[in-house]
Amino acid sequence: MTLNQQRKLKTFLTGLFAWTVALVLFFPIFWMFITSFKTELQAISVPPSLFFEPTLDNFRIVQERSDYIHHAWNSVVTSFGSTIIALIIAIPAAYSMAFFPGKKTKDILLWMLSTKMLPAVGVLVPIYILCRDYGLLDSKTALVIIFTLMNLPIIVWMLFSYFKDLPKEILEAARMDGATPWDEVVKVVLPLSVGAISSTALLSIVLCWNEAFWSLNLTASDAAPLTAMIASYSSPEGLFWAKLSAASTLACAPIVIFGWFCQKQLVQGLTFGAVK
Amino acid sequence: MKRLTKNTLTYAVSIAAAMTAASAFSATQITVATVNNGHMIEMQKLTPEFEKANPGIKVKWVTLEEGVLRQNVTQDIANKSGLYDVMTIGMYEAPIWGERGWLQAVDTSGNYDEKDILPSIRGGLSYNGTMYAAPFYGESSMVMYRKDLVKAAGMEINDRDSWEHIRDVAAAVNNPEKGIYGICLRGKAGWGDNMAFMTAMANSFGARWFDEGWKPQLQTSEWKDAVNFYVDLLTKYGPPGSSSNSFNENLALFNEGKCGMWIDATIAASFVTDPKQSKVADKVGFAQSPYAVTEKGANWLWAWALGIPAATKNADAAQKFVRWATSKEYIQLVGKNNGWAAVPTGTRASTYANPKFQKAAVFADAELKAINSANPNDSTLKPSPYVGVQFAAIPEFQAIGTTTGQMISGALSGSMTVDQALKSANISADRQMRQAGYY
Numbered sequence: 001m002t003l004n005q006q007r008k009l010k011t012f013l014t015g016l017f018a019w020t021v022a023l024v025l026f027f028p029i030f031w032m033f034i035t036s037f038k039t040e041l042q043a044i045s046v047p048p049s050l051f052f053e054p055t056l057d058n059f060r061i062v063q064e065r066s067d068y069i070h071h072a073w074n075s076v077v078t079s080f081g082s083t084i085i086a087l088i089i090a091i092p093a094a095y096s097m098a099f100f101p102g103k104k105t106k107d108i109l110l111w112m113l114s115t116k117m118l119p120a121v122g123v124l125v126p127i128y129i130l131c132r133d134y135g136l137l138d139s140k141t142a143l144v145i146i147f148t149l150m151n152l153p154i155i156v157w158m159l160f161s162y163f164k165d166l167p168k169e170i171l172e173a174a175r176m177d178g179a180t181p182w183d184e185v186v187k188v189v190l191p192l193s194v195g196a197i198s199s200t201a202l203l204s205i206v207l208c209w210n211e212a213f214w215s216l217n218l219t220a221s222d223a224a225p226l227t228a229m230i231a232s233y234s235s236p237e238g239l240f241w242a243k244l245s246a247a248s249t250l251a252c253a254p255i256v257i258f259g260w261f262c263q264k265q266l267v268q269g270l271t272f273g274a275v276k
Numbered sequence: 277m278k279r280l281t282k283n284t285l286t287y288a289v290s291i292a293a294a295m296t297a298a299s300a301f302s303a304t305q306i307t308v309a310t311v312n313n314g315h316m317i318e319m320q321k322l323t324p325e326f327e328k329a330n331p332g333i334k335v336k337w338v339t340l341e342e343g344v345l346r347q348n349v350t351q352d353i354a355n356k357s358g359l360y361d362v363m364t365i366g367m368y369e370a371p372i373w374g375e376r377g378w379l380q381a382v383d384t385s386g387n388y389d390e391k392d393i394l395p396s397i398r399g400g401l402s403y404n405g406t407m408y409a410a411p412f413y414g415e416s417s418m419v420m421y422r423k424d425l426v427k428a429a430g431m432e433i434n435d436r437d438s439w440e441h442i443r444d445v446a447a448a449v450n451n452p453e454k455g456i457y458g459i460c461l462r463g464k465a466g467w468g469d470n471m472a473f474m475t476a477m478a479n480s481f482g483a484r485w486f487d488e489g490w491k492p493q494l495q496t497s498e499w500k501d502a503v504n505f506y507v508d509l510l511t512k513y514g515p516p517g518s519s520s521n522s523f524n525e526n527l528a529l530f531n532e533g534k535c536g537m538w539i540d541a542t543i544a545a546s547f548v549t550d551p552k553q554s555k556v557a558d559k560v561g562f563a564q565s566p567y568a569v570t571e572k573g574a575n576w577l578w579a580w581a582l583g584i585p586a587a588t589k590n591a592d593a594a595q596k597f598v599r600w601a602t603s604k605e606y607i608q609l610v611g612k613n614n615g616w617a618a619v620p621t622g623t624r625a626s627t628y629a630n631p632k633f634q635k636a637a638v639f640a641d642a643e644l645k646a647i648n649s650a651n652p653n654d655s656t657l658k659p660s661p662y663v664g665v666q667f668a669a670i671p672e673f674q675a676i677g678t679t680t681g682q683m684i685s686g687a688l689s690g691s692m693t694v695d696q697a698l699k700s701a702n703i704s705a706d707r708q709m710r711q712a713g714y715y
Contacts, residue, residue: 041553044528065317065339125351132357217348220307220338220359232339235312236468237523237543239531239553 029252035245043242058246066229068250075225075254077140078215079208082147083201089148090155091197095185097156098163099171109160112153120150120213131218138220146218147208154207155200162196163189199265209255226251303334304593306361309349311342313580315413315620316364318610319601325609326600333593342468349585353378356587361594365409365583366468367400367652371669373583374408380584382410383595389604392624394644397579400652400664409581410602413543414622416646417476417575420530420548421537423561425449425456433537435564435645436574439480439505442537442566446513449536458513460535461506464522465685467677472576472666473539474684475677476565478502479573484656485668485676490714492705494680494698502568503694507687519689531555539565541578542646545639546617562642564649573655575646576666579622622647672712676705 001009035043037054062068097105127146128137136142166189174188190197212227219228230251233244310316316339323335338360340348349363353373365373373379384390384407390398393407397414401407419442421433429448437445446458462473475485483498493499510518515529523540527547530538531554538544551557565575582601584594600606604626610619616636619627621643627633628644637643655665662668667677683697692700709715 041531041555044532046532046534065320128351128357129355132355137357137359216340216344217351220309220348221336224338228340231341231344232312234341235314235524236342237541238312238314238547239524239528240312 029256032245032248032252035242036249038242038245040239040242043245044239058242059250061243062233062247062250066232066247068229071224071226071229071251072254074140074143074219074223075209075227075251078143078147078223078225079205081140081144082151082208083204085144086148086152086155086204087197087201090152090159090200091190092185093156094159094163095189098160098166099168109157112156116153124217128217137218138222138224140223142218143215143223143225146214147211150211150214151204151207155204158200158203159193159196162193166192195265198262199267202259202262202265206255206259303332304590305334305336306588306590306593306597307336307338307359308362308364308582308597309338309340309345309352309360310364311345311580312339314618316580318614318618318620319412319606322606322609322613326597329600330593330596333596335597353585353587356585358585358587358589360585361588361590362582362584362597364412364580366581367397367577367579368664368667368669368673370401370409370581370583371403371663372671374403374406378586379408380586380588380591380595382407382584382598388599389626392604392626394623394625394647396577396647396650396652397623400577401579401581409583410598411579411581411623412602413620414577414579414647415541415543416577416622416643416650417473417540417565418542418545418642418646419537419539419563419565420544421445421561421563422449422533422535422556422559424559425536426561433561433563436571437563437566439477439566439568443505443509443513446509446537450513455534456536457515457529457534458536459509460515460521460526460529460538461510461518462522462526462540463510463514463518463685463688464520464525465678465681466522467667467674467681469522469681470685470688471677471681472578474503474506474681475666476574476576477506479655479657479665480565480567480570481505482569482657484658484660485673486660486662486709488659488661490661490709492676492702492709494702494705499698500694503684503687503698505568506684507694510688511690519685541576542622542639542643545643546621546637549638550617562639564642564646570657571649572657573650573665575650577647577650577652578666672708676708679704 034050036058037056038049038052039055039057042049042052097109131137131142170192171184171188174184179187210227212231215225215227216231219225230244230247233240233247310319320337320339323337327334345364349360349365351357352359353363370379374381390407393411394414397411398407401409401411419433426433426445426449429445431445431448433442433445442459448458449456450458462470464470478499481498481502483496483502484493487493515521515534521529523544526535526538526540527544529535530544530548533556545560545562548554548560549557554560567574582598584591584598588594602623604624607619607624607627611630611632616630616633619633621627621637621640628640634640650665652664662670667673680701683692683701686692687694687697
């Protein structure tokens, strides 16, 4: 086999592997999507049917039963609200840790990450009681606070790993020109990190959008986001797969479309730590 | 400046007065937590009728997955959060929460006709004679079978057959090459999943969960006989992967025409006879649950009911709603709007006495017979200290039942023997009962 043939074979195998992984990852979404157009009987038929007469009945039922706009609005407010607050806290934190590291900076970073290892259910009761006492049950405020705290470690880590690779000389030059720390962040660091910040924000929004544990436990109706709407379609007695798929498709649609438009930033954000 | 202050004060007083007036005329809002069952969804659709009859009350619905509902309402009621004004609970929770003072007694005064509620259902939702949740629909368990397949196999099924006979029928009907399995039963682990079925079956083998001193009895010969029979039956004549099947999975299999028999909740009767969702709707027969050594506890008893937490701030409105949703008038409203086959069953004697219902529901007699034959206060051959047919109404049972369910599901999938499963389950139950201070 010539070198050229070897290269072609390698490219082919890499492509094949990538396509296989992509298809495996995409398959559940595809299946959910087509199930949403089936009847309940078709949805459970064995062997499963790929070709069938599609129906929009499930979407009609979801539309009738659930206030989709209300749930979607709650998802938007909590995801975007918590991401904005988390960025406001994380940017100065990451800046100070990246450019003025102390003896304990690494320990603090590791400690922050370790909080992600605690199972959420471990703190459910105290947080539930706090929310009850402060009148925050079934409020978007509670979800925004929880989501902010939940994603803060990841956001700080992502921004820290980007900031620490920025040339320090640029900041020194700014300082020589009389820039205050505020100026350094706003006029130097932020313009240089727009890509990193937007991809971090995007990741945070996606994580908040998909969050279900806290949403189900802390909300009832007023603040219930789309994840709570999906959960309401599971039934202990009765067939529900087609309706559940329709609800899931509607819940996924906005964030998939949003992610589609922002995929360049997302890929950049997920890989900047690895390639820099 | 003085004028400005005066104007400001005038505006403020006007706005405050307007707000007070608005709030005085604003409706009381009650939040109802429920599960996504057909009957519950129908209740949501008919809620405007209640609001029309009670202009001062608005109803807000929160529909949750069963496990999440249990967790949420338990959190809400135990912490007195007041998030929900009405909650959908089961026969397991009602007496326990009633005893603790977490629920308000249901107002059964006036024309509610409490005596019309089936006695077994009323008893299961009461503590010390007081009803703490009003039944919305009730169920027992029974045999649903394919008349065509059983007849073709030269067999027949009757009320209260023996388990041996059921095994013979399963063997005769079983034809895996054609995708037909003799019997479909619950195998998925969970106190409300496989253990609901398994407990009723074990009762009929003479077993009980606890003796009079609350000692777990899972290693007795009765439990061993029952579980060995169950594992053998399902392994030989059940569908593959039975250890993952519960109500919905078996419903799907039965409706697809893949089960010769299915023993499960009576509520399934309305699904398997509905041509819109069942391929075998016109071929289904019903019979009372089988037994081994006793008929006591051979079929379970359950009700989804509406309870009012003690911490609610809208008790009057909540009571009005619960009385409406569980009334005879509500059942008639559903019958009028959606047909009598779609009414919530298993709660009131008047439903079964109604000729329109009798005509529409082919399963009516079998269902009523099953519900009436279940007695949560006397469900075991040997004396037992607990209330409940397929569960023991004590707070520890959820954990004990689920652990035992996992072990039995493991025995069914072949990862351990029946003896090992029951031994492990008994050790775990013994530890939990000891920790809880029962002995």
